[in-house]
Amino acid sequence: MNFEIEKTPTFNLSQTLNCGQVFRFREESGITVVNALHHRAEFIEFEDRYEVDCDDAEFFKKYLDFDTNYDIIQLKLQDKGLVSSAIEFGKGIHILRQSPVETIFSFLVSQNNHIPRIKSIIERICDALGRDMGGYHAFPEVGALAEAGEDFFYGVGAGYRAPYLARTARELADIDVAEWNALPTDKLRQKLEALHGVGRKVADCVLLFGFNRFDVFPVDTWISKVFAPTYGDIAPEKLSKLLVEKYGDCSGFVQQWLFFFKREEKKSPKV
DNA sequence: ATCCAGGCAGATG
DNA sequence: CATCTGCATGGA
Numbered sequence: 001m002n003f004e005i006e007k008t009p010t011f012n013l014s015q016t017l018n019c020g021q022v023f024r025f026r027e028e029s030g031i032t033v034v035n036a037l038h039h040r041a042e043f044i045e046f047e048d049r050y051e052v053d054c055d056d057a058e059f060f061k062k063y064l065d066f067d068t069n070y071d072i073i074q075l076k077l078q079d080k081g082l083v084s085s086a087i088e089f090g091k092g093i094h095i096l097r098q099s100p101v102e103t104i105f106s107f108l109v110s111q112n113n114h115i116p117r118i119k120s121i122i123e124r125i126c127d128a129l130g131r132d133m134g135g136y137h138a139f140p141e142v143g144a145l146a147e148a149g150e151d152f153f154y155g156v157g158a159g160y161r162a163p164y165l166a167r168t169a170r171e172l173a174d175i176d177v178a179e180w181n182a183l184p185t186d187k188l189r190q191k192l193e194a195l196h197g198v199g200r201k202v203a204d205c206v207l208l209f210g211f212n213r214f215d216v217f218p219v220d221t222w223i224s225k226v227f228a229p230t231y232g233d234i235a236p237e238k239l240s241k242l243l244v245e246k247y248g249d250c251s252g253f254v255q256q257w258l259f260f261f262k263r264e265e266k267k268s269p270k271v
Numbered sequence: 272a273t274c275c276a277g278g279c280a281g282a283t284g
Numbered sequence: 285c286a287t288c289t290g291c292a293t294g295g296a
Contacts, residue, residue, distance in 0.1 A: 020277060111278040114295060118277085121293090159292030164279080199279050220277035235286075236278085259277075 002057040005043075005050040010070035012092020013043055013050060019093050019260040021209045023106055023119045024126070024139070036063055037099050038131060038138030065094045073253055082226075083254055086261035093256055096209065100177045102139045103210030104195070107202045108164050117157070124156040145169035164197025171195055185213045200237050214252035217243040222262045223255065 005011065013032060017025045024035040032043040041054035054060050074091060078084050105125070110118045129144040129152075130137035146169040153162035172195070180188050185207060192203035204218035217223075219236040231239055247254045 107277075108279095110276090112276055112291080113278090113293080114276045116296095117294060154292085157293060159294095160290085161279090161292080197279065201278060205277070218277075221275095222277065263277090 002054050003052050003061070005052060005064075005066075007048055007050070010074065010091055011064075011066075011094055013045070015090055015092040015260065016064070016094045016096065019090060019256055020115065020263065021205075021256065022096055022098065023110075023115070023122050034060075035126075035136060035139070036060075036096075037102060038133060039063075040133065040136055063097050065097055068094070070094065073250060077247075077250055077254060083257065086254075086257040089264070090257045090260040093260060095212065095214075095252065095256060097212055098209050099139070100180070100206060100210035101142060101172070103206045104168065104172070104177070104192070104198070104202075105145065105165060107205040107209075108161055108168060108197050109158060110205070111161065111197075111199075111202060113161075121157050125153075128152070128156065142169060142172050146173040161197060167196040168198065181211055185215050188213070189216075200240065204240065208252040208255070212252075215244060215249050216240075217247065217251040217255045219243070220259070222259055222266075226258050226262050 005013075014027065017027070017032070017034065022034075022036075026033045030045050032045070034041050034043070036059075039054065039056050039059050041052055041060050044051045044053070052060060070091075074087050077087060106118070106122055109121050109125075113121075125145075126137045126139055129140035129148055131141075145165070148166065148169070150162045150166040153165045158165055180191050183191065188211060189200075189203050189207060192198050192206055193200065198206075201218055201220055204216045207213040207216045208218060217240045219240040224234075224236060224239065227234075227239055227243075231242065234242075243255070244251045
């Protein structure tokens with residue numbers, strides 16, 4: 001065991017992993033395995049804590065975002081309405097601090113796709129191109145992705161996204177994406193949207209999950225459904241802008257709570 | 272079996 | 285600027 005995590009009301013591992021922000025994890029009975037970049041952690045759940053066995057404790061403490069005070073954020077966002085309900089339902093969610101490159105390719109795969117399929121496609125990409133870490137494979141280097149080519153991505157089931165993945169990999173091959181972190185959110189979004197296959201939604205997911213910008217509100221089919229009663233049939237980008245105006249620097253958190261709330265409701269409809 | 276999924280690029284009003 | 289369409293795949 002490398003470190004342990006006390007269970008608190010504002011951290012729940014399963015909620016954090018299952019709220020749609022991350023795809024490389026596996027939950028079994030009482031044990032959860034998470035892969036991020038070339039790292040891996042195993043979480044064993046006890047009544048009051050998780051014991052974490054991993055290759056880099058500092059990496060995972062940062063990854064799990066224990067530096068953010070979720071109590072304050074949750075308190076601030078209470079609206080005695082939908083957002084309060086969503087927070088109550090998903091109060092254990094943390095927004096992970098993921099790798100920008102891993103989120104770019106993951107959310108390219110995610111578009112117009114089901115989450116179980118997204119996970120399996122990403123796993124096949126890692127197994128084929130990622131460094132063998134002994135028992136698992138790392139997320140591939142951009143260079144390896146760039147060399148793979150379209151045919152490879154069709155081969156792993158990416159479908160029409162294969163050219164997006166291949167071309168974006170080549171576009172990123174000579175770039176250090178981490179340097180984009182110096183840019184303000186709107187300029188950074190422009191950089192992302194210039195990548196082939198990256199539109200507003202994927203860019204906003206990368207901004208939120210890979211660059212941890214919280215002044216973004218990714219609008220997908222689920223979020224559109226959430227707000228259809230109040231805003232009607234509105235273009236996703238328009239809706240996103242309205243919601244960022246409303247929620248400001250907390251937009252990303254609100255989005256994640258509402259997304260999880262709506263999706264879980266769908267999975268197990270109330271009787 | 273038919274529908275649809277954390278949308279996008281490209282073409283057309 | 286806004287709206288429309290085709291798209292690969294496989295889980296439900």
